[in-house]
Amino acid sequence: MEFRVLGPLEVWDEDRELSLGGPKPRALLAVLLLQANEVVSGDRLIDELWGEDSPERAAAALRVNVSRLRKALPQDVLATRSPGYAIRVEPDELDLQRFERLVDEGRSLLARGLTADASERLRDALSLWRGPALADFAYERFAHTAIARLEEIRLAALELRIQADLALGRHDELVGELEALVAEHPLRERLRAYLMTALYRSGRQAEALDAYQDARLALLDELGIDPNPALQELERAILRQDPALDVRAPAPTGVREAERSILVATTHEGRVDALLAVAEPLVRHPPRVMILARLVPDAAELRPASAWLEERRSALEARGVVARSASFTSTAPGEELARLATELDVDLLLADAPDELLADGAPDEQLAAVLADTPCDVALLVPRDATPEGPVLVPFGGAEHEWAAVELGAWFARAAHVPLRLAGAAAVPEHGRRDASRLLSHGALAVQRVLGISAEPLLTPPGEEGMLEASRDAGLLVVGLSTRWHREGLGPARLRLAREATAPTLLVRRGLRPGGLAPPTTLTRFTWSIRT
Numbered sequence: 021m022e023f024r025v026l027g028p029l030e031v032w033d034e035d036r037e038l039s040l041g042g043p044k045p046r047a048l049l050a051v052l053l054l055q056a057n058e059v060v061s062g063d064r065l066i067d068e069l070w071g072e073d074s075p076e077r078a079a080a081a082l083r084v085n086v087s088r089l090r091k092a093l094p095q096d097v098l099a100t101r102s103p104g105y106a107i108r109v110e111p112d113e114l115d116l117q118r119f120e121r122l123v124d125e126g127r128s129l130l131a132r133g134l135t136a137d138a139s140e141r142l143r144d145a146l147s148l149w150r151g152p153a154l155a156d157f158a159y160e161r162f163a164h165t166a167i168a169r170l171e172e173i174r175l176a177a178l179e180l181r182i183q184a185d186l187a188l189g190r191h192d193e194l195v196g197e198l199e200a201l202v203a204e205h206p207l208r209e210r211l212r213a214y215l216m217t218a219l220y221r222s223g224r225q226a227e228a229l230d231a232y233q234d235a236r237l238a239l240l241d242e243l244g245i246d247p248n249p250a251l252q253e254l255e256r257a258i259l260r261q262d263p264a265l266d267v268r269a270p271a272p273t274g275v276r277e278a279e280r281s282i283l284v285a286t287t288h289e290g291r292v293d294a295l296l297a298v299a300e301p302l303v304r305h306p307p308r309v310m311i312l313a314r315l316v317p318d319a320a321e322l323r324p325a326s327a328w329l330e331e332r333r334s335a336l337e338a339r340g341v342v343a344r345s346a347s348f349t350s351t352a353p354g355e356e357l358a359r360l361a362t363e364l365d366v367d368l369l370l371a372d373a374p375d376e377l378l379a380d381g382a383p384d385e386q387l388a389a390v391l392a393d394t395p396c397d398v399a400l401l402v403p404r405d406a407t408p409e410g411p412v413l414v415p416f417g418g419a420e421h422e423w424a425a426v427e428l429g430a431w432f433a434r435a436a437h438v439p440l441r442l443a444g445a446a447a448v449p450e451h452g453r454r455d456a457s458r459l460l461s462h463g464a465l466a467v468q469r470v471l472g473i474s475a476e477p478l479l480t481p482p483g484e485e486g487m488l489e490a491s492r493d494a495g496l497l498v499v500g501l502s503t504r505w506h507r508e509g510l511g512p513a514r515l516r517l518a519r520e521a522t523a524p525t526l527l528v529r530r531g532l533r534p535g536g537l538a539p540p541t542t543l544t545r546f547t548w549s550i551r552t
Contacts, residue, residue: 023114025053027150045089052107054166056114061104064503068162115148123177123544135187142181169395169532176544182214189267191221206238207363209251220258228258244346248279281309282368283361291372294403299370301435312345315353354386358393366396367536373400382509396533397424402518402525410495411439415487416463422500424530427550429498430467431536443490446479455479466550484513494523501529
């Protein structure tokens with residue numbers, strides 16, 4: 021069997037392409053393949069396939085499409101597993117997995133100085149692409165974020181291949197390719213750095229410096245930020261004709277590991293201190309760049325907002341935090357924030373929770389755009405009078421966004437040197453319900469494996485009353501959103517926690533992009549989770 025998503029969706033059985041039926045079975049298969057060998061819940065499948073337009077008997081409609089897809093595939097490929105379904109894919113049967121394996125091998129070869137082998141392996145990986153990923157679903161809502169993430173990892177692999185080719189002295193032949201790539205992706209600073217390097221090595225110093233100015237203007241015009249420190253240092257190296265820029269393996273000065281960052285977005289000046297109290301520990305351990313963003317509705321507010329943001333950035337720099345800032349006008353701040361997070365490849369978007377979310381329990385149009393379209397994890401802060409000092413408490417039931425909450429809670433706990441507690445329901449023997457200790461131990465083991473820190477299990481009486489009581493001595497409460505947030509918003513239990521908990525509360529939605537705890541080697545993978 022061969023499953024292909026790096027282009028239009030195709031399934032091949034030996035030399036025969038399988039017919040998958042109508043649009044819904046094909047879309048169902050695409051969703052399952054993006055989470056190959058993992059259970060995807062029925063609720064999530066319904067949400068992905070129909071969204072807000074789900075039929076009255078959505079569960080029955082899903083079963084019908086599962087049956088149609090199962091008939092099109094060989095026996096036992098599509099499995100029913102509570103609470104949903106899983107597609108069984110053997111090693112290298114899925115082109116995405118082959119791509120990830122080849123890129124990992126290419127990166128490893130590059131790190132060992134075997135640049136020719138690395139270049140060849142990365143070319144093999146890129147040759148698996150038959151056009152834009154999931155091209156036949158380009159207009160389907162469920163595929164938008166996945167397509168963007170797949171394109172991101174393709175570009176990351178392409179950048180690795182270009183890095184290898186630069187080390188091999190192929191700068192002359194790279195200039196034209198890089199000029200085309202920069203025109204197509206003007207905000208990708210790594211491509212800009214490679215173009216400057218290739219031009220300089222080709223004896224075109226003036227054009228290399230012009231390329232830097234083009235990059236600076238593009239970033240200021242589109243995002244309102246200056247080039248990153250690596251790109252600025254590369255310009256200085258070109259000006260002084262630094263010998264380190266000559267051909268040498270594995271990479272030229274100024275083309276370093278990709279900058280990792282978090283984006284902190286605020287709409288209220290009075291809430292920025294609460295946001296920074298959470299963000300600052302995160303960017304210190306491990307080191308990250310903090311990008312401050314302020315979007316204002318009209319031009320009259322832009323100048324004071326920019327000045328205020330620069331004051332905050334300067335104060336962070338004085339405390340040893342590497343910070344950048346961006347402020348601009350927008351009538352669609354949700355879409356703009358999602359775009360900014362995408363363009364800057366941030367690990368986390370941290371923003372203040374809108375008052376309307378706590379009033380209505382449901383995201384408005386702009387917040388829904390942030391939650392639906394941002395490729396990284398999103399955390400919405402409900403501030404309190406107290407700063408986040410004390411244990412981090414994470415209610416944990418094993419759902420998708422709750423794993424992201426565990427990751428973020430563990431990240432903060434390690435950075436702030438405070439205990440981490442995973443909370444679940446105590447047993448209710450009269451109803452035949454066992455306690456959640458086994459599930460909590462699963463989460464605790466994942467935290468120990470990735471971070472080497474302990475997570476204390478905490479059993480609470482079922483329901484929000486028990487969780488509220490448990491949160492009273494917490495310094496920070498980190499709550500994963502429901503997988504049904506599109507249709508149900510926060511839901512009664514999470515809404516009550518957000519409104520009444522005494523600790524500052526983070527509401528977390530998991531993104532496709534690997535989060536802040538992900539090792540650098542995972543950034544060219546489609547997704548990553550602490551549980552794997």
